[in-house]
Amino acid sequence: MNKKEKYREEDNKIENQKGITLLVLVIMIIVLLILAGITIGAITGDNGIIGNAGQAKEESEIANEREIVNTATVQAMGNNKYGNIEQNELQEQLNKITGDGKTEVNDLDDEFEVAFIESKRYYIVDKDGNVGDVQQIVDDESPGILTGSGTKENPYVIRSIEDLVVFSNMTNGAGMKLKEDGTTEEILEEDSFTGKYVILDTTLNFKSKLSYVDSKRKDFGDINKNGVVEELREELMNSIGFTPINNFSGYFNGNNYEIQNIYINRDTEAGLFVGTNYIEKIENIGMTGNITSMQSNAVGICTYSNIIENCWNKANITSEGGNVAGICRFSTSIKNCYNTGDVITTRTQNRAGGICYDLSGTVGTIENCYNKGDITGTLYTGGIAAGGVNKTTIVINCYNEGDISGISSVGGILGINGENIENCYNLGNVKASGNSYGGGIVGSNSKIVNHCYNKGNISGNYVGGIEGSMGARK
Numbered sequence: 001m002n003k004k005e006k007y008r009e010e011d012n013k014i015e016n017q018k019g020i021t022l023l024v025l026v027i028m029i030i031v032l033l034i035l036a037g038i039t040i041g042a043i044t045g046d047n048g049i050i051g052n053a054g055q056a057k058e059e060s061e062i063a064n065e066r067e068i069v070n071t072a073t074v075q076a077m078g079n080n081k082y083g084n085i086e087q088n089e090l091q092e093q094l095n096k097i098t099g100d101g102k103t104e105v106n107d108l109d110d111e112f113e114v115a116f117i118e119s120k121r122y123y124i125v126d127k128d129g130n131v132g133d134v135q136q137i138v139d140d141e142s143p144g145i146l147t148g149s150g151t152k153e154n155p156y157v158i159r160s161i162e163d164l165v166v167f168s169n170m171t172n173g174a175g176m177k178l179k180e181d182g183t184t185e186e187i188l189e190e191d192s193f194t195g196k197y198v199i200l201d202t203t204l205n206f207k208s209k210l211s212y213v214d215s216k217r218k219d220f221g222d223i224n225k226n227g228v229v230e231e232l233r234e235e236l237m238n239s240i241g242f243t244p245i246n247n248f249s250g251y252f253n254g255n256n257y258e259i260q261n262i263y264i265n266r267d268t269e270a271g272l273f274v275g276t277n278y279i280e281k282i283e284n285i286g287m288t289g290n291i292t293s294m295q296s297n298a299v300g301i302c303t304y305s306n307i308i309e310n311c312w313n314k315a316n317i318t319s320e321g322g323n324v325a326g327i328c329r330f331s332t333s334i335k336n337c338y339n340t341g342d343v344i345t346t347r348t349q350n351r352a353g354g355i356c357y358d359l360s361g362t363v364g365t366i367e368n369c370y371n372k373g374d375i376t377g378t379l380y381t382g383g384i385a386a387g388g389v390n391k392t393t394i395v396i397n398c399y400n401e402g403d404i405s406g407i408s409s410v411g412g413i414l415g416i417n418g419e420n421i422e423n424c425y426n427l428g429n430v431k432a433s434g435n436s437y438g439g440g441i442v443g444s445n446s447k448i449v450n451h452c453y454n455k456g457n458i459s460g461n462y463v464g465g466i467e468g469s470m471g472a473r474k
Contacts, residue, residue, distance in 0.1 A: 254285025352377030381406030432460030437468025
């Protein structure tokens with residue numbers, strides 16, 4: 001044995017001894033904790049000591065990555081005579097801090113994404129140098145195939161943009177899906193996923209190449225119907241954009257993730273979920289981007305759902321020919337939802353609501369919701385709901401901060417026809433421009449208004465700080 005081999009053998013012995021010593025130390029600590037009355041579950045459980053330590057480590061890593069991105073962004077802007085961010089300069093500054101090959105910068109037109117290769121995390125940097133929240137690079141071994149069986153215990157899982165596109169194609173009965181061998185297969189029948197469970201496994205950003213397994217693939221065909229087969233990301237960000245999920249009648253759980261920078265621009269009904277079927281329940285999902293219908297209704301989350309909980313919309317919702325709402329068209333129960341996007345309809349006799357534009361069923365309830373977007377309607381318009389023929393709308397513990405404007409029956413909380421409005425307040429300006437009613441809480445016709453107040457400015461021909469016109473009272 002020569003000296004080099006001898007030294008290597010001694011180094012290996014030392015490393016092994018270190019490993020054994022560390023293992024013994026960990027065991028001793030666990031034994032001491034147990035003797036002190038701390039259970040194994042408290043040590044190793046989901047909220048145990050070891051789990052919390054792992055979470056703290058991850059939070060520390062994320063904070064460090066954000067600081068690196070912030071520092072590199074400031075330096076890149078400082079090196080540009082106009083204070084702009086250039087892709088090459090930002091990459092160069094990141095390389096100086098982390099070393100070559102540790103990060104990757106992608107140009108998203110008006111934003112940049114900075115990916116950390118080892119941690120598989122990335123951050124969006126806007127043109128002003130603001131760094132967004134941490135996001136995960138998608139990890140999908142079978143993109144375009146919904147894994148799972150659709151049961152509550154083993155739901156279908158959406159892990160990438162490819163999965164979301166196939167989910168939409170399956171509900172529409174058109175387009176392509178992928179097979180196990182990676183080839184495509186044309187979809188010929190609609191699937192409403194009746195009674196099935198579907199979950200979202202991560203935030204998906206339509207602009208980000210890192211939300212696709214392969215953003216350049218063309219095997220999904222002409223999704224946006226412009227006559228040209230483009231790369232998948234381009235298909236979804238141009239012309240009519242993403243095709244809404246249609247007539248889904250199962251359960252959808254977003255797991256508190258978002259669908260970001262969605263782009264829908266079409267003549268027919270627009271939203272993440274559309275169609276005449278009622279979704280059993282949709283929960284824990286958020287939206288950002290732009291959703292437009294030229295001739296029909298437009299919503300952020302869905303048209304119909306029996307139950308909607310913990311959903312939010314930050315997308316701008318626009319229609320030139322239909323009703324509009326930040327969250328949904330119809331539902332029997334909406335809880336813990338909010339809207340911050342602008343919601344606009346321009347055609348006469350159309351309704352607009354920050355959360356919904358009407359409720360359905362014998363009794364419809366909106367509870368613990370708020371709106372901060374500007375809402376513009378032409379018929380009934382409300383910061384929370386527009387209202388309509390259903391006179392059993394119940395609104396509890398809701399508030400509005402956006403500016404609300406419309407022509408007929410305009411309210412900070414509800415446009416028209418409330419059964420019971422309780423513990424609500426309005427801070428936004430309310431403008432009724434037609435020969436009709438405007439109120440800080442309700443435009444017209446609410447049976448009961450309890451414990452509500454208004455601080456917004458109310459303008460119009462027939463206006464009131466709380467109600468523009470009182471209906472029958474209990």
